[in-house]
Structures are given as structure tokens and as C-alpha cells.
Amino acid sequence: EEQDSLSVTEWMKKQNVPDRVNDEVFIAMSKALNFCDPDELSMTVVLTALNRFLQERHGSKMAFLDGPPNERLCQPMVDYVEARGGQVLMNQRIKEFSLAEDNKSVQKLVLTDGTEVEGDAYISTVPVDILKLLLPDPWKGMQYFQSFDSLEGIPVINIHIWFDKKLSTVDHLLFSRSPLLSVYADMSTTCKGYADDKSMLELVFAPAKEWIGRSDQDIIDVTMEELEKLFPDEIRAAEAQQEGPSKYAKIKKYHVVKTPRSVYKAVAGTGDIRPTQKTPIDNFFLAGCFTKQKYLASMEGALFSGKLAAEQVTLAHQRKTIAAKEREIINN
Ligand SMILES: Cc1cc2nc3c(=O)[nH]c(=O)nc-3n(C[C@H](O)[C@H](O)[C@H](O)COP(=O)(O)OP(=O)(O)OC[C@H]3O[C@@H](n4cnc5c(N)ncnc54)[C@H](O)[C@@H]3O)c2cc1C
Structure with missing residues (x-):
């Protein structure tokens, strides 16, 4: 530190x-x-x-899902929750953390369609920029929540390009030193679910601050110029989007995903200002990769923060800081 x-x-x-x-x-x-x-x-x-x-023994290990995240990551988690009597509401957003009269605890969640959800304890996992917008007014003056002001998501662009040929590549995540590209992989080689004899590159485009407002076409054009440097014998930027036969790979289709505020930006001099999972509100906890945990802004970090938040809920239950009436429900 x-x-x-x-x-x-x-x-x-x-x-x-x-x-x-x-x-x-x-x-x-x-x-x-x-x-x-x-x-x-x-x-x-x-x-x-x-x-x-x-x-850590497997600290530097990299791995890919063997298929689309929805099917291979999210659905198994939904199945796990539902098999234990839980419910996962899709396409629903939280509009408000509605507080009890004394403002010292959350009474219910109000969703954007007006539905209300009551619980014994509430764990928020929304990204920090969204959480700042959802903070109830009475919490805004509290020191714990004020520290969120310095946490801000960094812009990033994710690009998927389907080619008409197989590029020579390796079965691994690749790290680029290009001024515009970051990590990339040929998903047709690295991911069983996308196995194909034609390449599909997924690339992270960063730093993206200067590009996030530009058109998808501008972003693809400059990406192809960078890819020409990485695949000099297989990609010619000028030919990649033209009609007609070519010995170079051509783009069949592409998809550009812009995330203006992604994981929190860890610039020098800001210190580790990430909040703990326990908050000053007795029945309200935080999880998410921006909260304090030993991994950085990553999927591992997000998962680990969830475990830490669950631990805090258990401790709060043991310390009886979750209301007595609600404890009865947990025990039952
Ligand atoms: C382009 C890109 C590439 C990355 N690559 C990697 C990688 O290779 N490996 C890795 O480990 N990490 C990677 N990361 C980082 C990783 O994605 C994050 O660290 C991780 O997703 C954080 O998880 P989270 O649960 O904290 O937040 P998120 O994944 O952002 O989840 C927050 C959830 O809150 C939901 N939400 C938002 N508003 C509301 C609302 N009002 N009500 C209800 N729900 C709401 C969102 O829909 C979202 O599902 C990458 C990130 C990006 C952007």
C-alpha cells in the first residue's frame, strides 16, 4: 500500500x-x-x-469458460439458488433502497416496475457508479459513503470480430503492447463452445477514454490497423472490409460493446479507498469487485467479496444486529 x-x-x-x-x-x-x-x-x-x-499455487493460471457466459456461468448459479428455494428476478432493476422511519436500516427494495421486495438483510452488488446514484439522501453525509466519491469506473471497449479465415494463433489469452489494444484471444481456439475453423477474436480496447464516444466503424477501422501489425501475413486493414476475394482475412461481422464506466480506476495516489462489505447500516451490506478484498477488480475479486459479505451477514445475525423479528424468520 x-x-x-x-x-x-x-x-x-x-x-x-x-x-x-x-x-x-x-x-x-x-x-x-x-x-x-x-x-x-x-x-x-x-x-x-x-x-x-x-x-498462490494457481495465482497466475488463466482459463476460459467453455461456452457463452449466460449458459455456462450465470444459469448454473441461478439453478443453484433456485434449488435451495431462492428466486432470481431477471430484467428487474432496483430503483430505491427504501429506509425504515429512523433511516437506520433498509425496510424494502423498490424495483423500477414498482414491485417491492422485503428481506432480512440486503446485499448490494451493483457497480459503484450505480450505487452512488441509488444512495438514499440520509446516507450521503456519512463518512463511509462519502469515500465512494473518489471511486469511479474506467471506460473500456470490448470488440468481437468474426473472420472468414482461421488466423494463426495460440490456445491462450494474449497480452498486447499495442497503444490501443489490451488482452485478446481467438475464441474459436480457446473456447470449446465457439470452436470453429474460422477465427473469432475477442479484444479489449484500452485505454478507451478518447475512443468511447467515437463510432463503431471508427473503432473497427483503427482496431484493424493494430491487428495488421499483430498478424502482418494474414490481415490487411485496407482489404478486411472490402468485397471480393483476397488472400487476407476479411471481417464477416463485428460487435462493439462500449462500457463508459467499468471497473473502478486505481490511479496512483488515491490509496486503497475501497469500502468494506460491512456498512454503517445494520442490515445493508456491499459486495462487488470494487469493495475491499484481496484480489483486484476481477471476477475472482467479485466472487470473493460475495463470500466476505455473506460472512458479515452471518456475524450480524450472531451479534443480533439484524432486527429480532427478522431473525425469527431466518431461524425458521
Ligand atoms: C471488457 C472487460 C473485460 C474484462 N475481463 C476480465 C477478465 O478477463 N477476467 C476477470 O477476472 N475480470 C475481467 N473483467 C472485470 C470483471 O468483469 C469485473 O471485475 C466483474 O464483472 C465485477 O463483478 P461485479 O459483480 O462486482 O460487478 P458487475 O459484473 O458489473 O455486476 C453488477 C451487476 O449489477 C447489475 N445492476 C446495475 N444496476 C442495477 C440496478 N439498478 N438494479 C439491479 N441490478 C443492477 C448489472 O446489470 C450487473 O449485472 C473485465 C471487465 C471488462 C469491462
């Missing part, structure tokens, strides 16, 4: 690490970890990642 005041580039300079190490390793690593360049990223993030890689 003490290294947080320095960006990755500043830290490398201080340690007399040659510039080429920054260019060859840390541009790719910074963009993969937080969608920004090493001159912005807090050194704490890189040290945390390296620490996990070195200390």
Missing part, C-alpha cells in the same frame, strides 16, 4: 529499471489489470497482482 503514491512508470524509474521493461512488460500488464497505461496506474495494483501470482 505504501507504494500507492507512485505510478508504475514512476516506480520503475525510481528502481532504475530500464525503460524497455516498462515498454515490453508493464504496458501490457497495466492495461490488462486496469485498462490504463503504466504512467497512470498505481504501483500497488501491479505489486498486488505479482504477489498473488507468486504466493
Whole structure:
């Protein structure tokens, strides 16, 4: 944490690490970890990642889902919840955390269609930028919630391109040092569910601040110029979107997904300001990758924060800080 005041580039300079190490390793690593360049990223993030890689047996392991996330990740979780008597409401958004009269606990959730949901304890997992919009007025002056002001999602673009040929690639996630591209993979090779004799690249485009407002076509054009450098014998940007036969790969279709506020931005000097899962509100807890946990802004971090939040709910139940009437319901 003490290294947080320095960006990755500043830290490398201080340690007399040659510039080429920054260019060859840390541009790719910074963009993969937080969608920004090493001159912005807090050194704490890189040290945390390296620490996990070195200390945990499978810390540096990378893996792909074997099919679409909806089927292979989300549906099994829904099945798990439903098999235990739970209910998952789809296409429903929370409009308001409605408070009890004393403003000290949540009484119910109000959804955008007007439905009301009551619970014993409430765990919010909405991203931090949405949570800031949902905060009830009486909470806004509390120090715990005020610290959210400095947490802000970073813009990023995700691109899917289907080609008419198989590109030469490897069965792994690849880290690019391109000024615009970050990690990418040929899903037709890495992911069993998308196996094909024609390539489908999924790419992270970052840093995206200057590009998030541009048209999809502009983004694809500049992406193809970068891909030409990565696949010099297989891609010609000028030919990729033209009609007619070519020895180079052509785009069959593409999809550009813009996320103006994705995971929280960990810039140097902001410190670890992530909130704990326990909040000053007795029956309201937080989870999500932006909350305090030992992994960075990642799926592992999000999952782990959920476990920490569940632990806090259990502790609150044991300490009887969840209302007595509601405890009875839990016990039953
Ligand atoms: C382009 C991109 C690539 C990434 N690649 C990787 C990777 O390779 N590996 C990795 O580990 N991580 C990766 N990440 C990071 C990872 O996606 C996040 O860290 C993780 O999804 C965070 O999970 P979360 O549950 O905290 O938040 P989210 O996944 O953002 O989930 C928040 C949920 O809240 C819902 N929501 C929003 N508003 C409301 C509302 N009003 N009411 C109810 N629900 C609401 C949203 O619909 C969403 O489902 C990537 C992120 C991006 C953007």
C-alpha cells in the first residue's frame, strides 16, 4: 500500500529499471489489470497482482469458460439458488433502497416496475457508479459513503470480430503492447463452445477514454490497423472490409460493446479507498469487485467479496444486529 503514491512508470524509474521493461512488460500488464497505461496506474495494483501470482499455487493460471457466459456461468448459479428455494428476478432493476422511519436500516427494495421486495438483510452488488446514484439522501453525509466519491469506473471497449479465415494463433489469452489494444484471444481456439475453423477474436480496447464516444466503424477501422501489425501475413486493414476475394482475412461481422464506466480506476495516489462489505447500516451490506478484498477488480475479486459479505451477514445475525423479528424468520 505504501507504494500507492507512485505510478508504475514512476516506480520503475525510481528502481532504475530500464525503460524497455516498462515498454515490453508493464504496458501490457497495466492495461490488462486496469485498462490504463503504466504512467497512470498505481504501483500497488501491479505489486498486488505479482504477489498473488507468486504466493498462490494457481495465482497466475488463466482459463476460459467453455461456452457463452449466460449458459455456462450465470444459469448454473441461478439453478443453484433456485434449488435451495431462492428466486432470481431477471430484467428487474432496483430503483430505491427504501429506509425504515429512523433511516437506520433498509425496510424494502423498490424495483423500477414498482414491485417491492422485503428481506432480512440486503446485499448490494451493483457497480459503484450505480450505487452512488441509488444512495438514499440520509446516507450521503456519512463518512463511509462519502469515500465512494473518489471511486469511479474506467471506460473500456470490448470488440468481437468474426473472420472468414482461421488466423494463426495460440490456445491462450494474449497480452498486447499495442497503444490501443489490451488482452485478446481467438475464441474459436480457446473456447470449446465457439470452436470453429474460422477465427473469432475477442479484444479489449484500452485505454478507451478518447475512443468511447467515437463510432463503431471508427473503432473497427483503427482496431484493424493494430491487428495488421499483430498478424502482418494474414490481415490487411485496407482489404478486411472490402468485397471480393483476397488472400487476407476479411471481417464477416463485428460487435462493439462500449462500457463508459467499468471497473473502478486505481490511479496512483488515491490509496486503497475501497469500502468494506460491512456498512454503517445494520442490515445493508456491499459486495462487488470494487469493495475491499484481496484480489483486484476481477471476477475472482467479485466472487470473493460475495463470500466476505455473506460472512458479515452471518456475524450480524450472531451479534443480533439484524432486527429480532427478522431473525425469527431466518431461524425458521
Ligand atoms: C471488457 C472487460 C473485460 C474484462 N475481463 C476480465 C477478465 O478477463 N477476467 C476477470 O477476472 N475480470 C475481467 N473483467 C472485470 C470483471 O468483469 C469485473 O471485475 C466483474 O464483472 C465485477 O463483478 P461485479 O459483480 O462486482 O460487478 P458487475 O459484473 O458489473 O455486476 C453488477 C451487476 O449489477 C447489475 N445492476 C446495475 N444496476 C442495477 C440496478 N439498478 N438494479 C439491479 N441490478 C443492477 C448489472 O446489470 C450487473 O449485472 C473485465 C471487465 C471488462 C469491462
